[in-house]
Amino acid sequence: MAFRSRREKLRSIISGPTCVHPGSVYDAISIRIAEDLGFPLGMFGGSVASLAVLGDPDVTLITLTELAEQMRRMSRAAGLPVLVDADHGYGNALNVRRTVQELETAGAAGLTIEDTLLPAAFGEAKAQLISLEEGVGKMKAALDGRGDPSLVIMGRTGAASITSVEDAIRRARAYEATGVDALFFTGIKSRAELEAIAGATRLPIVLGGAPDELNAIDYLAGQRVRIALQGHAPIAAAIQAVYEVQRALREGTPPKALKGLPSAELTSRVMREADVKVRSADLLGLKQ
Numbered sequence: 152m153a154f155r156s157r158r159e160k161l162r163s164i165i166s167g168p169t170c171v172h173p174g175s176v177y178d179a180i181s182i183r184i185a186e187d188l189g190f191p192l193g194m195f196g197g198s199v200a201s202l203a204v205l206g207d208p209d210v211t212l213i214t215l216t217e218l219a220e221q222m223r224r225m226s227r228a229a230g231l232p233v234l235v236d237a238d239h240g241y242g243n244a245l246n247v248r249r250t251v252q253e254l255e256t257a258g259a260a261g262l263t264i265e266d267t268l269l270p271a272a273f274g275e276a277k278a279q280l281i282s283l284e285e286g287v288g289k290m291k292a293a294l295d296g297r298g299d300p301s302l303v304i305m306g307r308t309g310a311a312s313i314t315s316v317e318d319a320i321r322r323a324r325a326y327e328a329t330g331v332d333a334l335f336f337t338g339i340k341s342r343a344e345l346e347a348i349a350g351a352t353r354l355p356i357v358l359g360g361a362p363d364e365l366n367a368i369d370y371l372a373g374q375r376v377r378i379a380l381q382g383h384a385p386i387a388a389a390i391q392a393v394y395e396v397q398r399a400l401r402e403g404t405p406p407k408a409l410k411g412l413p414s415a416e417l418t419s420r421v422m423r424e425a426d427v428k429v430r431s432a433d434l435l436g437l438k439q
């Protein structure tokens with residue numbers, strides 16, 4: 152299968168001895184740039200999916216079809232392995248199974264299923280968790296939905312900041328027992344919390360946003376953290392760049408005087424224009 156080697160690359164990251172930072176990717180161009188810069192992995196966050204596809208905040212309005220289609224566009228544009236934030240799996244455990252099937256055929260290298268109650272419940276401003284039992288059912292459903300055994304499935308919990316570190320450990324151990332490939336934690340606030348979690352579990356660890364004291368990559372590697380996210384600055388930078396250029400144009404700046412535009416060489420590289428020229432010569436008989 153064409154996607155197998157991408158999945159095996161992600162597997163070698165989580166089974167290796169080091170910790171990597173993934174590139175934050177959200178569309179065909181951002182994944183190509185991350186690949187060109189040598190990132191070993193792309194992270195497709197739910198928040199950036201919402202922003203790129205809907206222009207909305209991360210409040211579970213995006214549909215599975217939209218998420219999978221955006222993943223498919225990225226898989227077609229580049230060969231970089233991508234870890235997808237599949238949120239709560241877009242429904243109950245049966246929906247989780249379907250989510251895994253869709254993301255697998257869209258070319259994801261791996262995905263996370265989390266135990267947050269999504270979308271938010273009526274009248275509840277604070278994040279809540281589903282029960283441990285329902286979380287376990289979702290992990291089992293994810294594994295059952297997997298057709299390619301090389302697809303990486305991660306169990307994710309935000310319990311550390313929603314209930315307690317003890318609850319995060321209880322949940323992580325239960326998810327481990329289902330046979331998931333790795334554990335993804337958000338909301339860990341200190342080295343002591345990470346060490347308690349790493350000491351009580353055995354699978355590779357992926358860390359969502361983390362405070363400064365957790366930002367030493369060798370220390371993280373020593374705690375079995377194999378992937379450490381660094382937020383989603385690229386899409387934030389894109390918002391700023393588009394805003395600045397639209398504003399300058401609106402204020403009457405002539406196009407040639409605009410600042411911050413990419414060189415023709417960079418744009419051509421991102422578009423893989425050289426490959427298109429070769430194909431055009433071969434297939435259309437066009438001179439180069």
Ligand SMILES: O=C([O-])CC(=O)C(=O)O
Pocket residue numbers: 194195196197198199209236359380383
């Ligand atoms: O997975 C991530 O990158 C963090 C997250 O939940 C999101 O951005 O939606």
Ligand SMILES: [Mg+2]
Pocket residue numbers: 196197198209236238
């Ligand atoms: Mg998310």
